[in-house]
Amino acid sequence: MPVNETLSTYSDWTYGAAVSVYFVAAVFYLCEAAFGRTKARELVGAAKVAGTAEDGTWTPGLVVRHERSRAEKLGRMGVALTVLGALLQLSSLVLRGFATERAPWGNMYEYGSLLTFAAVATWLVLMRTFPVRKLGGFVLVPVVILMFLGGTVLYAEAAPVQPALQSYWLVVHVSVISVSSGILLVPGVTSVLYLLKSSGRARFAKLPDADVLDRVAYRSTVFSFPLFTIGIICGAIWAEAAWGRFWGWDPKETVAFVCWVVYAAYLHARATAGWRGRPAAWINALGFALNVFNLFFINLVTTGLHSYAGVG
Amino acid sequence: MKAFLAFLRNTWRGLTAMRTALTLLFLLALGAMPGALLPQRSLNAQKVAEYIAENGWWGRFLDRLQFYDVYASYWFSAVYVLLFVSLVGCLLPRTWDYYKQMRAKPVLTPRNLSRLPHHATAELAASPEAVMASAKARLKGWRLVEREEADGARSVSAERGYLRETGNLVFHFSLLGLLVAFALGKMVGYEGQVIVQSKGGQFCNSGVFNFDSFRPGLRVDGTQLSPFCVRVNDFHATYLHNGQAQSFRADIDYQSGEDLETGTWRPYPLEVNSPLRTAGDRVYLLGHGYTPIFTVKFPNGETRTGTTQWRPVNEVTLASEGATKFDPPGITDTEQRRKNQLAITGLLAPTAGFRGELLDSVFPEARDPAVAIDVYRGDLGTDSGRGQSIFSIDEKQVQDGKLTKVARQNLRQGEELELDDGTVIKFEGVKDWVSLQVSHDPTQVWVLAFSVLVILGLGVSLSVKRRRVWVRAVPAADGRTVVEVGGLARTDQAGYGEEFGSLARDLLEKEK
Numbered sequence: 080m081p082v083n084e085t086l087s088t089y090s091d092w093t094y095g096a097a098v099s100v101y102f103v104a105a106v107f108y109l110c111e112a113a114f115g116r117t118k119a120r121e122l123v124g125a126a127k128v129a130g131t132a133e134d135g136t137w138t139p140g141l142v143v144r145h146e147r148s149r150a151e152k153l154g155r156m157g158v159a160l161t162v163l164g165a166l167l168q169l170s171s172l173v174l175r176g177f178a179t180e181r182a183p184w185g186n187m188y189e190y191g192s193l194l195t196f197a198a199v200a201t202w203l204v205l206m207r208t209f210p211v212r213k214l215g216g217f218v219l220v221p222v223v224i225l226m227f228l229g230g231t232v233l234y235a236e237a238a239p240v241q242p243a244l245q246s247y248w249l250v251v252h253v254s255v256i257s258v259s260s261g262i263l264l265v266p267g268v269t270s271v272l273y274l275l276k277s278s279g280r281a282r283f284a285k286l287p288d289a290d291v292l293d294r295v296a297y298r299s300t301v302f303s304f305p306l307f308t309i310g311i312i313c314g315a316i317w318a319e320a321a322w323g324r325f326w327g328w329d330p331k332e333t334v335a336f337v338c339w340v341v342y343a344a345y346l347h348a349r350a351t352a353g354w355r356g357r358p359a360a361w362i363n364a365l366g367f368a369l370n371v372f373n374l375f376f377i378n379l380v381t382t383g384l385h386s387y388a389g390v391g
Numbered sequence: 392m393k394a395f396l397a398f399l400r401n402t403w404r405g406l407t408a409m410r411t412a413l414t415l416l417f418l419l420a421l422g423a424m425p426g427a428l429l430p431q432r433s434l435n436a437q438k439v440a441e442y443i444a445e446n447g448w449w450g451r452f453l454d455r456l457q458f459y460d461v462y463a464s465y466w467f468s469a470v471y472v473l474l475f476v477s478l479v480g481c482l483l484p485r486t487w488d489y490y491k492q493m494r495a496k497p498v499l500t501p502r503n504l505s506r507l508p509h510h511a512t513a514e515l516a517a518s519p520e521a522v523m524a525s526a527k528a529r530l531k532g533w534r535l536v537e538r539e540e541a542d543g544a545r546s547v548s549a550e551r552g553y554l555r556e557t558g559n560l561v562f563h564f565s566l567l568g569l570l571v572a573f574a575l576g577k578m579v580g581y582e583g584q585v586i587v588q589s590k591g592g593q594f595c596n597s598g599v600f601n602f603d604s605f606r607p608g609l610r611v612d613g614t615q616l617s618p619f620c621v622r623v624n625d626f627h628a629t630y631l632h633n634g635q636a637q638s639f640r641a642d643i644d645y646q647s648g649e650d651l652e653t654g655t656w657r658p659y660p661l662e663v664n665s666p667l668r669t670a671g672d673r674v675y676l677l678g679h680g681y682t683p684i685f686t687v688k689f690p691n692g693e694t695r696t697g698t699t700q701w702r703p704v705n706e707v708t709l710a711s712e713g714a715t716k717f718d719p720p721g722i723t724d725t726e727q728r729r730k731n732q733l734a735i736t737g738l739l740a741p742t743a744g745f746r747g748e749l750l751d752s753v754f755p756e757a758r759d760p761a762v763a764i765d766v767y768r769g770d771l772g773t774d775s776g777r778g779q780s781i782f783s784i785d786e787k788q789v790q791d792g793k794l795t796k797v798a799r800q801n802l803r804q805g806e807e808l809e810l811d812d813g814t815v816i817k818f819e820g821v822k823d824w825v826s827l828q829v830s831h832d833p834t835q836v837w838v839l840a841f842s843v844l845v846i847l848g849l850g851v852s853l854s855v856k857r858r859r860v861w862v863r864a865v866p867a868a869d870g871r872t873v874v875e876v877g878g879l880a881r882t883d884q885a886g887y888g889e890e891f892g893s894l895a896r897d898l899l900e901k902e903k
């Protein structure tokens with residue numbers, strides 16, 4: 080199975096371009112967040128919409144319109160750049176797929192790219208529904224860091240994968256797990272912001288309402304948790320065929336299980352009096368920390384069967 | 392008052408149950424973690440031993456607390472059994488509630504709809520009856536009940552999204568089922584590993600002693616293994632230039648069921664990711680390695696061929712170590728025989744790379760095999776009563792002077808070496824061996840079935856929203872009707888706004 084060098088080089092270039100573009104976008108967002116006016120835009124809560132039947136505005140939305148400030152213009156450029164970066168990253172993934180003639184998520188570099196792409200895409204979708212644009216920087220910074228590490232420390236030449244990975248379950252299991260982990264980056268970040276905002280310190284007054292942050296976190300978690308579950312179960316089905324048992328407490332399996340339990344605890348906490356709000360946000364942040372731990376530490380430090388790191 | 396107390400008690404119970412479950416969930420997560428961070432016996436017993444040796448009292452202390460057998464430990468079992476009990480304890484009342492709810496009518500319309508999170512109102516020309524009729528038409532698919540209220544007012548209460556609770560119960564019950572099936576599998580399953588030589592080596596799953604290692608479930612005594620046999624004809628591996636393996640395949644024949652009586656063999660290409668499934672068991676290709684073939688021509692003219700598998704010590708180049716042992720032929724006196732046993736040990740390189748005299752392997756494929764061997768003669772210690780490894784000689788015998796090194800040499804394929812007593816050892820080449828795993832777990836299909844239900848239940852319970860809407864029509868003084876619409880999402884409020892908006896618009900604007 081030869082590797083198409085030209086395509087793989089283009090793939091590397093677009094990857095590099097995507098990281099750079101994200102970086103600039105992150106700077107723009109952060110400028111907006113730093114210099115934009117507090118409460119420049121107001122979210123009208125759903126409850127207040129009631130009674131405005133006559134003028135026909137039924138959906139909750141932005142009602143206070145005003146001249147676009149310079150900060151806001153920066154933010155809009157940030158969005159445009161994010162879209163550009165996402166397209167570049169998508170091309171990088173597709174090119175690598177064609178270069179190697181397999182699904183482009185066979186080692187940690189590729190897996191990390193898919194993961195961060197999913198995080199960015201989720202964020203782009205959420206920005207349309209929730210007034211959280213200026214938080215883009217907080218999402219893009221971890222994305223840029225992860226992509227930078229992926230492109231340097233963890234980088235692996237385009238190559239075919241080892242026999243254990245030559246299975247269509249690679250396509251299903253790894254893609255589902257990395258996409259769902261990527262989506263979980265968003266609630267991880269927003270939960271941390273929630274914790275900052277609800278700490279009540281003046282420094283964090285510019286962040287959107289805690290309620291909005293909580294809803295963004297919940298929505299994205301609820302979307303991603305079933306996916307994550309499917310990913311784990313596909314992993315078990317694959318392990319049954321590849322390793323002789325569907326569950327064997329391999330370090331990676333174990334930490335995935337722990338993550339799963341933590342997110343289940345998050346969903347329960349949100350439905351339990353006394354655990355809503357800050358405790359739930361802590362749990363969500365912990366879940367994401369564990370996910371990253373699983374991606375890096377477990378692959379690089381412990382020796383398990385999940386030996387697709389492609390490094391060392 | 393009584394109702395109020397009951398309400399308090401129930402709420403309290405609910406809360407405690409949920410909190411307990413949450414705490415237990417955390418304990419489960421916490422308890423599982425050491426298994427990922429510390430070496431585990433079930434995965435690698437040797438590493439555990441090394442870890443204990445390296446960490447002194449701390450290592451032994453952790454051992455005492457079963458930290459190297461986390462998932463079989465008392466404390467881990469305690470947490471999941473408690474969680475299990477708690478889960479059952481909260482599922483039963485919830486199932487009962489669910490049953491009652493499915494039969495109950497949607498709740499009464501609240502007196503003051505304007506206090507609900509979603510609310511809209513308008514004055515229409517239609518009569519209350521007409522408003523009710525159109526409301527009911529619009530609320531198709533909702534469970535609803537119409538009620539007459541005081542002063543000629545009428546109201547509809549409607550509720551939707553009961554599937555959420557259905558999904559939720561399916562999820563939780565499937566989780567229980569999954570746990571039970573998993574635990575049963577651990578009781579009645581077994582797993583055994585065996586090395587079989589290529590070019591005709593055979594293995595029959597007829598008894599525990601045919602395996603090199605065997606891990607039975609708690610209720611397995613090894614007498615009732617599923618009967619089948621496997622014969623390994625050939626092994627193929629392909630590699631990339633850098634030595635990374637690209638494919639492994641063992642061409643095997645197998646017999647099970649009737650074939651065992653008729654002696655029919657059926658071919659199967661055994662590959663990684665595609666185990667042989669037969670007789671309710673699975674046979675996996677776990678690994679492979681090389682067997683050096685040595686022929687020894689003894690001074691009395693007799694020859695013996697030794698084909699003992701050596702084990703890879705380098706996973707990438709498949710450089711291997713081992714010990715091929717011989718009994719001298721034609722000697723009946725045990726004492727004499729023991730003094731003249733032979734052992735060939737050393738390093739086997741499938742593709743030789745010499746640095747001076749030093750042999751190493753440079754590629755995992757058998758392109759140019761060579762061995763660097765030490766030959767020992769004397770008493771191998773096979774009758775000493777100590778356990779003997781097939782991969783090495785008994786060092787104690789060497790220390791005691793009962794076994795002495797008589798030669799050391801590098802041999803390429805086809806080369807020979809002559810010992811002082813005229814014995815000639817020839818390295819003929821190598822053949823492959825494969826390591827197979829036989830697994831038996833009759834409950835795993837149940838685990839799979841419950842997993843699928845877990846996903847379905849979860850998907851439904853997280854995507855369906857339980858929500859309520861009320862419509863009240865109150866006759867106004869001038870013959871018109873005041874229509875009020877109120878809505879409440881019982882779980883997450885987000886996203887209900889839009890649906891409520893379109894509902895209210897349809898009900899309030901149509902007849903304007």
Ligand code: HEM
Pocket residue numbers: 340343346347350408409411412416474477478479481559563566849852853882
């Ligand atoms: C005593 C044990 C348990 C109780 C009392 C319990 C109770 C509940 C309740 C009340 C909900 C509905 C939450 C809502 O209104 O949204 C729920 C949902 C859920 N439960 Fe449990 N549960 C228990 C055990 C578990 C366990 C062991 C797990 C998995 C490890 C789990 C996973 C979930 C998930 C993923 C949901 C969906 C969350 C949602 O609907 O928002 N539960 N559980």
